Amino acid sequence: MVVKSLRLSNFRNYASQELQLPPGLVAFTGDNGQGKTNLLEAVCVLATTKSPLVERDRELIRWNERAARLGAEVELPPPPNRPADVRRLEYSWRVEGQKVEREMKVGGVPESAVAAWLGQLQVVSFFPHDSVLVDGEPEARRRFLNLELGKIWPAYFADIAKYRRALLQRNAYIKATYDTPNRRETEEKYGSLGELNRALISYGSRILAARSRFFAEISPLLSETHQRLSGLDGPFEIEYLPGLSAWRRGDESDWSRLFLSSLERDHSDDFRRSSTQSGPHRDEFAFKLAGVDLRRYGSQGQQRLAVLSLKIALAHWVRETLGDDPILLLDDALSELDATRRELLLEEAKSFAQSVVTATDATFLGSVAAHFRVNDGKVEPVLTTA
Helix, strand or coil, X not given: CEEEEEEEEEECCEEEEEEECCCEEEEEECCCCCCHHHHHHHHHHHHHCCCCCCCCHHHHECCCCXXXXXXXXXXXXXXXXXXXXXXXXXXXXXXXXXXXXXXXXXXXXXXXXXXXXXXXXXXXXXXXXXHHHHHCXXXXXXXXXXXXXXXXXXXXXXXXXXXXXXXXXXHHHHHHHHHCCCHHHHHHHHCCHHHHHHHHHHHHHHHHHHHHHHHHHHHHHHHHHHHHHHCCCCCEEEEEECXXXXXXXXXXXXXXHHHHHHHHHCHHHHHHHCCCCCCHHHCEEEEEECCEEHHHHCCHHHHHHHHHHHHHHHHHHHHHHHCCCCEEEECCCXXXXXXXXXXXXXXXXXXXXXXXXXXXXXXXXXXXXXXXXXXXXXXXXEEECC
């Protein structure tokens, strides 16, 4: 998969910009605050309809404007003996009063379902803010899982939405039962606890199974990637920690049984706290280097390399799972690495059909397929090879 062209209109500090991008390693250089990161963010927004950097869509619209538009032509790998397929994507959003109206189009045809939009453009991105995957709160790590798995497995995205609704209903039942002595009235409104548990377990066990599968598949890729980038032979691992009170290490044979056992074990505690204590909404994962938890004891350099390794391994996993390369986006990934690791990271980037990097200093880059200079929301080519 390769982004052949990218168009921005009223996005961040870009009034209007169109770029033609080749396969291979593409570099955007320039001083800080000129708009390099905004270009990578635009690709992420086009891929997922969400920014990895801000929550509010209106913050992405250029100052004093009320609407923004992004577009791209994405070249897919050709079938045998046939020309490559080109997919045209458009995403626009407009502020209407207190609301934001969005429109997605594939090949000029409107698409209303986000779940169907995800996966049209496969992107794996690294931003400096991604350090939260190591040192941030558990919610940031669960958000990462939901986005990355939802892009690959649309059914996962649907299960997350249904699980959240079931969890809200169960918590409302628990609180209402605690506050209202008339259980029949509560069950008429929310259903019985058994019914709510069955719904929660049905969706939740599929989420747990998908996450468990993901960690089993990405773990060896992550270990190999970290070893290549760090030069260390010591064991590096990512440990999945399901949010089930009945779970014990190695016991992942039947997620429905484990979830039911956890709800039964937590019954009194759930009612005392008026919320559900077990489930994928309590999941965690941790990075460990030679058995040491990097969140607690890792240096800033070790944590940054762990996240970079995760993103490169994720790109390899997407390639293995889908049979096609994602677009790899690396924002300011080189600045805090020594010369050896910069070179190793760039070699990893060049192993994908297309990778895009940003940097303030072009001397770090070596040979690239295209080099653009960014200055105050304007992009000019420096070097482009056919």
